[in-house]
Amino acid sequence: MMKKIDLDKLDLLTLSILVSLYENKSATHVSRILDVPASKISRCLHSARLLFGDELFIRRKYGLVPNDYAGRIYPIAKEIVDCAKNFNRMNSAELSHSRYFELVMPGMIAHAYPRALMNAIKEQNKDIHINVNNWDKHALEGVSNDPNNIVVCGCKSPEEIHCFDQKLQVEVLAKMGPQYLLCCKNHPLLKQEITLESIAEYPYINTLMGAQAPIINPFQEYCQIKNLPLETEMTITNVSSLFDYLSDCQSLALTPYKAVYDMIDEESGLHACQLSEFEVNRLFDVVEPLKLVLVTHPNAVNEDATWLKQQIRELTSELI
Helix, strand or coil, rough: CCCCCCCCCCCCHHHHHHHHHHHCCCCHHHHHCCCHHHHHHHHHHHHHHHHHCCEEEEEEEEEEECCHHHHHHHHHHHHHHHHHHHHHHHHHHHCCCCEEEEEEEEECCCCHHHHHHHHHHCCCCCCCCEEECCCCCCHHHHHHHHHHHHHHEEECCHHHHHHHHCCCEEEEEEEEECCCCECCCCCHHCCCCCCHHHHHHCCCCEECECEEEECCHHHHHHHHHHHCCCCCCEEEECHHHHHHCCCCCCCCCCCCCCCHHHCCCCCHEEEEEEECHHHHHHHHHCCCCCEEEEEEEEECCCCCHHHHHHHHHHHHHHCC
């Protein structure tokens, strides 16, 4: 039986933190996204645990993992937080007649967009407000209902998007061809020849979410077709959580995002390298590379939306 909740003690910041923790599984990353001190996040999480009478999140070496109760709370909290954002939209429109855009990007590269886009807005004196969120299963529903929502996501083909809503505008930004290997800097694979077969010998972390949530990525599909045993340990789509997890384990990951590869430095405890052209060709001789697509509402034809989409195109070309 669920504990009766004292709604007077439930505030919007706490709900926002719970939603972001559920999506990102890293208090450090949530602190950066929400611009809230880590100490404040800890206090809000403590208050939420008392309020709901449940632990909500379990601490693991790679971050905070939501339990089943948190999974039941999440969609309700997400809806409340999203509705609250409409006040900001209304306020922006009333006060300055500026446009407010909600952007949804794959979690692995969402961190790379806000600063670059804000700099471009400032440099060109655009009267635009943006909010960048990590991809989730509600993203396509959002862009279907709102011309000021813009989504970037991975899929096998634009038809996947049109199966959800045939009216949506879908533009292929890039084929995700190059592949980058991520692992602990002391990983035993680094003493071997790095091939598709040797990668498959170790626990694998999937980092990709498709248009309709979890998808089989090209490497997983290759292993299935070639009857290569592959242990897919879990899916982690947040870059901070992925780095935390890989820094001290035997698991490894492949990502098509150069922006993630560029984040690895000597202090990270991780090793990153680009898979050889020979191995990438072997992979894509058997399976199709995923595509990164730009999804917009059919009525997103105003000058600001056109300008913003062009900025996203140019920035995405640097990240893939």
